[in-house]
Amino acid sequence: MCGIVGYIGERAAQPVLINCLKRLEYRGYDSCGIALLGGYTEIYKDAVRIEALEKSLQPNDSVIGIGHTRWATHGKPSEVNAHPHSDCSGKIAVVHNGVIENYMQLREQLTGEGHVFSSETDTEVIPHLIEKYYDRNLEQAVSRALNEITGSYAFITIHADSGELILSRKDSPLIIGIGDGEYFVASDVPAVLDYTDRVIYLEDGDLAAITKQGISITNNNERVTRVEDRVPWTVEEAQKAGYEHFMIKEIHEQPKVIRNTFAGHISALESEVELGLKNKEMGFSNILILACGTSYHAALIGKHVIQKLTQVPVTVDIASEFNYSESVLGNTLVMVITQSGETADCMKALKKAKELGCYTLVITNVVGSSAARIADDVLYIKAGPEISVAATKSFVAQLVMLYLFALSRSSIDVRSRASLIAELRQLPNKIHEILNREEDIAEQGRYLAGYENAFFVARGISYPVALEGALKVKEIAYIHAEGYAAGELKHGPFALLTPETPVIAIATRDNTYETILANIKEIKARESPVVAIAEDGDDEIGKYVDAVIRIPSVDPLFAPTTAVVALHLLAYYTAKERGCSIDMPRNLAKSVTVE
Ligand code: F6R
Numbered sequence: 001m002c003g004i005v006g007y008i009g010e011r012a013a014q015p016v017l018i019n020c021l022k023r024l025e026y027r028g029y030d031s032c033g034i035a036l037l038g039g040y041t042e043i044y045k046d047a048v049r050i051e052a053l054e055k056s057l058q059p060n061d062s063v064i065g066i067g068h069t070r071w072a073t074h075g076k077p078s079e080v081n082a083h084p085h086s087d088c089s090g091k092i093a094v095v096h097n098g099v100i101e102n103y104m105q106l107r108e109q110l111t112g113e114g115h116v117f118s119s120e121t122d123t124e125v126i127p128h129l130i131e132k133y134y135d136r137n138l139e140q141a142v143s144r145a146l147n148e149i150t151g152s153y154a155f156i157t158i159h160a161d162s163g164e165l166i167l168s169r170k171d172s173p174l175i176i177g178i179g180d181g182e183y184f185v186a187s188d189v190p191a192v193l194d195y196t197d198r199v200i201y202l203e204d205g206d207l208a209a210i211t212k213q214g215i216s217i218t219n220n221n222e223r224v225t226r227v228e229d230r231v232p233w234t235v236e237e238a239q240k241a242g243y244e245h246f247m248i249k250e251i252h253e254q255p256k257v258i259r260n261t262f263a264g265h266i267s268a269l270e271s272e273v274e275l276g277l278k279n280k281e282m283g284f285s286n287i288l289i290l291a292c293g294t295s296y297h298a299a300l301i302g303k304h305v306i307q308k309l310t311q312v313p314v315t316v317d318i319a320s321e322f323n324y325s326e327s328v329l330g331n332t333l334v335m336v337i338t339q340s341g342e343t344a345d346c347m348k349a350l351k352k353a354k355e356l357g358c359y360t361l362v363i364t365n366v367v368g369s370s371a372a373r374i375a376d377d378v379l380y381i382k383a384g385p386e387i388s389v390a391a392t393k394s395f396v397a398q399l400v401m402l403y404l405f406a407l408s409r410s411s412i413d414v415r416s417r418a419s420l421i422a423e424l425r426q427l428p429n430k431i432h433e434i435l436n437r438e439e440d441i442a443e444q445g446r447y448l449a450g451y452e453n454a455f456f457v458a459r460g461i462s463y464p465v466a467l468e469g470a471l472k473v474k475e476i477a478y479i480h481a482e483g484y485a486a487g488e489l490k491h492g493p494f495a496l497l498t499p500e501t502p503v504i505a506i507a508t509r510d511n512t513y514e515t516i517l518a519n520i521k522e523i524k525a526r527e528s529p530v531v532a533i534a535e536d537g538d539d540e541i542g543k544y545v546d547a548v549i550r551i552p553s554v555d556p557l558f559a560p561t562t563a564v565v566a567l568h569l570l571a572y573y574t575a576k577e578r579g580c581s582i583d584m585p586r587n588l589a590k591s592v593t594v595e
Pocket of ligand 1: 389475592
């Protein structure tokens with residue numbers, strides 16, 4: 001998704017902006033640009049990578065500027081559609097994330113008043129509206145412009161006659177990084193980590209004016225103060241640390257991440273889980289979990305776990321679909337799982353759940369994210385910054401948090417709970433064992449890379465793992481892959497099984513094992529090659545499949561956590577063999593802030 005940055009201080013703004021933009025590259029983009037303030041406003045932008053833009057720039061000693069990485073929504077990637085956008089005078093520059101819903105109407109109206117537009121974007125109406133209202137006070141002009149805009153936005157603007165940054169947000173994240181006599185603005189914390197870990201998270205409706213002397217923030221024309229926070233992430237965590245890609249680094253971080261996730265939540269006697277929720281006495285008759293993409297797959301596994309350990313009925317919905325349901329929720333806990341805490345579909349669902357009067361709990365990775373701030377309660381998975389577009393370590397951390405949640409409310413006896421907690425504590429070691437077998441999995445990845453279609457199948461609690469395996473192969477290796485409940489293949493997809501359609505079958509030894517073996521035999525009878533994900537010590541499976549990826553045995557409840565690590569590695573090596581852009585897959589973005 002688009003990223004925005006801004007700088008005001010004593011140093012040359014240009015290299016700072018370029019560096020901040022590079023830290024946002026992982027979000028996915030197709031164009032980029034910067035605007036610098038001297039006695040006039042200079043804009044440099046194009047549909048190119050940041051390195052190319054950087055090479056085209058001459059040194060510049062301006063100390064105020066803004067920058068943008070664009071992920072096209074309105075109008076194709078091109079120089080003219082890239083941000084920053086300007087007004088007729090060329091004095092104003094604006095970078096914007098979000099969608100201005102009434103831009104067509106505003107554009108028509110402004111055109112009638114003599115404004116000339118050059119791009120196809122919705123954003124361009126913002127500088128023209130500001131120009132319309134500008135009377136030597138930029139903040140006031142922005143405030144008046146905002147009254148006419150509907151939609152979502154986080155934007156920064158500068159004006160050649162005014163030495164300040166003016167910014168505002170609504171339904172799109174925006175933070176201010178605080179340095180020593182300097183300020184950094186960004187849509188995402190990693191952008192500013194090289195310079196500061198002191199940040200202010202702006203709230204919806206905030207309008208901020210930043211000069212070298214300080215920040216003033218208003219909301220609804222009232223002066224407000226926003227507290228300064230410390231970011232719990234380090235610069236090193238947001239770097240590749242010698243790995244070829246962020247994705248493989250993040251897969252390797254999983255044992256450490258799991259330990260972080262459960263740190264502080266397990267009692268000294270190892271038999272109780274304490275999550276520190278605000279409302280500990282929550283007695284809900286049912287739970288609804290909402291999420292998108294990979295987080296949705298974690299939610300589907302969470303459903304099995306919570307129902308098994310607490311007996312409370314759980315339903316799961318895709319966040320964007322919940323927004324269309326005519327829900328009567330009653331005494332329901334609504335849990336939203338979102339790594340970024342910024343996904344627009346999740347935010348809309350969360351707001352709807354709150355409007356329906358439900359108690360809301362967010363499971364997220366990002367402290368201070370929009371979801372964390374509006375939910376009634378929040379659980380942080382503490383996975384550290386996840387830079388690769390494809391979610392891996394956050395998925396495993398979400399699962400661990402769901403296990404902890406279920407254990408904290410479980411109706412099982414103390415001894416069984418203690419034994420599950422002991423097993424949970426072993427997960428980092430089990431994942432280490434899988435990482436030690438990386439080369440075997442890489443070999444299967446190189447094999448899968450030769451095909452254009454594949455199925456991932458499983459049953460029961462592992463079915464969402466099949467969905468996740470297929471999603472990863474689609475998104476980073478560009479192979480058409482379908483995740484299927486193994487029992488459903490014969491109800492249609494069997495027609496697609498040929499020697500050219502490999503099937504990856506998750507066959508861990510739980511109550512579905514015998515049936516999935518039968519399914520594997522049916523698949524083999526249709527001549528599809530089968531690769532099984534199976535446990536150590538399973539001597540049976542090798543007789544029926546073409547290859548086996550081995551994972552260590554764990555309690556069936558935890559099997560998704562180990563199986564998925566094998567599948568994430570499989571997807572990584574498949575994509576690598578195919579020469580794909582692993583950390584930044586085409587057309588995708590890390591934090592999806594549009595509906
Ligand atoms: C896939 C992936 C996406 C995200 C989805 C939700 O690898 O990362 O499917 O899971 O966009 O994102 P969050 O969890 O940030 O709401």
